[in-house]
Amino acid sequence: MDRSRPRLAALLTAAALAATGMTALPSAARAADADLVRNGGFEAGLDNWSCTADSGTTVTTPVRTGTSALQATPAGSDNARCTQTVAVQPDSSYTLSGWVRGSYVYLGADGTGTTDVSTWTQSAPDWQQLTTGFRTGPSTTEVTLYLHGWYGTGAYHADDVSLTGPAGGTEQPPAAPEAPPVGTVTSSSVALSWPAVAGATGYAVYRDGAKDRTVSSPSATVTGLSPDTAYTFRVTAVNRAGESPKSAAVTATTTSGTGGGTPGLPPHALVGYLHSSFANGSGYTRMADVPDSWDVIDLAFGEPTSATSGDIRFTRCPVADCPNAESDADFKAAIRAKQAAGKKVLISIGGQNGQVRLTTAAARDAFVASVSKIIDEYGLDGLDIDFEGHSLSLDADDTDFRHPTTPVIVNLVSALKSLKARYGDDFVLTMAPETFFVQMGYQYYGTGQWGGQDPRCGAYLPVIYALRDALTLLHVQDYNSGPIMGLDGQYHSMGGADFHIAMTDMLLTGFPVAGDPDEAFPPLRPDQVAIGMPASTNAGNGWVSPSEVTTALDCLTRGSDCGGYATHGTWPGLRGLMTWSINWDRYGNREFQHTFDDYFG
Structure with missing residues (x-):
């Protein structure tokens, strides 16, 4: 059997379902809903993700937002499946979304307790958003999200994966961090640090309103900035239940460019x-x-x-x-x-x-x-x-x-x-x-x-x-x-x-x-x-x-x-x-x- 492409019947069936709307998407997420995916932008490498056969890594290009994206490469009988298990609530609606590049790239969820769902693209030479949704069963408390490619089709890329809906379990999102004090400032970077937040497993740093990166500890150096420019920063705390409100804002202005030479060292x-x-x-x-x-x-x-x-x-x-x-x-x-x-x-x-x-x-x-x-x-x-x-x-x-x-x-x-x-x-x-x-x-x-x-x-x-x-x-x-x-x-x-x-x-x-x-x-x-x-x-x-x-x-x-x-x-x-x-x-x-x-x- 030729495993280099999915069977034609399966592809046509999936396309027909999508065209007729048989995989209905839930309504827009309620205001109380949270993004439950941890490290969905892959800014923290492969933290919280697991890829079969060591098929995944993170790359700095191409990326959709931030500075990193997933690259996973099918090889032999492995389709480069990358997964993350997320806590959910029973009998609740969720929307799964992600941006992908490549040929025959799949995004889906297993273990929903109802009908497991997936969506895919045959060809995405540039970033393309995939979206699907599901409702959990009466006793479902967690689902497994996944991305994968197909045999013999080369590497695929993914970025900005999200699952919106009510957070699962008894755990609650953490409290908002304090405003991050500004540390060392250079012409291209700003160092931030803040007190740890109880119950947080990581933190997200926002630069001028957009998420810049996620980190596992309460400090970060935001890089790639322009000289002599003012930036506003906020941070949030995250855990399995979701993301906290944003901290109060702090502003820092980068220094003027050095114009080359040796940065910041004494003569000897x-x-x-x-x-x-x-x-x-x-x-x-x-x-x-x-x-x-x-x-x-x-x-x-x-x-x-x-x-x-x-x-x-x-x-x-x-x-x-x-x-x-x-x-x-x-x-x-x-x-x-x-x-x-x-x-x-x-x-x-x-x-x-x-x-x-x-x-x-x-x-x-x-x-x-x-x-x-x-x-x-x-x-x-x-x-x-x-x-x-x-x-x-x-x-x-x-x-x-x-x-x-x-x-x-x-x-x-x-x-x-x-x-x-x-x-x-x-x-x-x-x-x-x-x-x-x-x-x-x-x-x-x-x-x-x-x-x-x-x-x-x-x-x-x-x-x-x-x-x-x-x-x-x-x-x-x-x-x-x-x-x-x-x-x-x-x-x-x-x-x-x-x-x-x-x-x-x-x-x-x-x-x-x-x-x-x-x-x-x-x-x-x-x-x-x-x-x-x-x-x-x-x-x-x-x-x-x-x-x-x-x-x-x-x-x-x-x-x-x-x-x-x-x-x-x-x-x-x-x-x-x-x-x-x-x-x-x-x-x-x-x-x-x-x-x-x-x-x-």
Whole structure:
């Protein structure tokens, strides 16, 4: 039997029923009726939805309203069915509605206690509204709403799904939240937070009267705003029973655009990673206890649900492993306090155990959606890419860093550009590659003849090049590395100032690459570069003493104490230092922090 299309008789029957009105819709929803669908706009990813065979994800384009929509892809014998169970009242009328795109897209409800209903479209090249209705049976207390496609027809999209009617069960919608106090305001975003509401399972944020996004906690950063513009915000609380009245309104005016450059960092910055999702011998450090010296705090780590899913999750260290860990509410409050003090807090994706390979467009879109969700939930300033392991590698025929063809690189570049466009000029984007991902490209990039070398050699170069205008900081990990050839044609090894001088000189001078020797990799601006070092001997191979740190900085920023290496310039605007990690530095009596403070004042 051919399962690539529904049977003709079934299609004709459904069309005839629709034409004759046999599936009657209930009358317009009463004023007391509520929208019972939770996360019907998919602004909170797939929260409250379940899709068969991992067929669903959220995407940022196409969307009908807000910033996200559902994309579900039938495959094999799976029709990409996405469902949500909703509490209803017995013997009551309901209207089910949703907007869809694609071929053979269905919207329906099961378990009504009477006649289960569905509606569908054969072809919707643009957003099309589907609407149907039902009356529950005398003992029905819940129904299952669903969307699905059809076998062999490709992906479909859905947005703004709603079910209006009387809320089920004894649970009541929550009370209205208090007016949300305005936090950090930039040229493209406004941070909001408000006291939690009893009985709420989530919140909706309205911007100028329209629903902007839904969140699971009482805080949100509304992004994608225009500079020097006034916006009005209200919030509601939601639970299984429905949505509360709106809060009182607050107004915030975004700042003027920065016109590019590095958003909100001091001339010299100290960057560190905070172990937020795991425990090790360095001990747990609360966000509120991070000293003021740290200008950029990278939350380590957001990790993928699988290597190729693109779906990133950030889970805080459990109390069983980190007994002194603060609550989520205190953690978020401490983030806001750091931001109020001018600090930047980022989510770092990857790390040693978090391999991320965006091999498909679906993985790319899932990455954008899930990272956006983390940024919005915690009100973060941006993103750090710490792809290690085999997250990035080059196909043998990928020999031009200006026009990469390797899918994992093309998709990563596209994802980062989407995030930058979504959050605007104030979005902080940093990268922390290992040296063989960058400087080793001098010798091996794109040759196709690795000679025993790893295809990861230089694999960050096309990413850095494509994002060079959007990149806030590059802090290469000058540790856990083998010898690397510098611009002087000599190999340099970890453990002293010489290695940091040679590696940083390459970034600030530019260098030819083996795969394209006639076109040098262009230099980065000094304000885009920080030197990555381990905080202590416990933190990684390649630790250098404070005196060697000072020697490296003297050479690069003042042109003195360079030893046997002749740099190609002097860069007093070098941004600063990065270390793994804030926790290990605290364990080592904050020696690294004090070295930075003593040097830059």
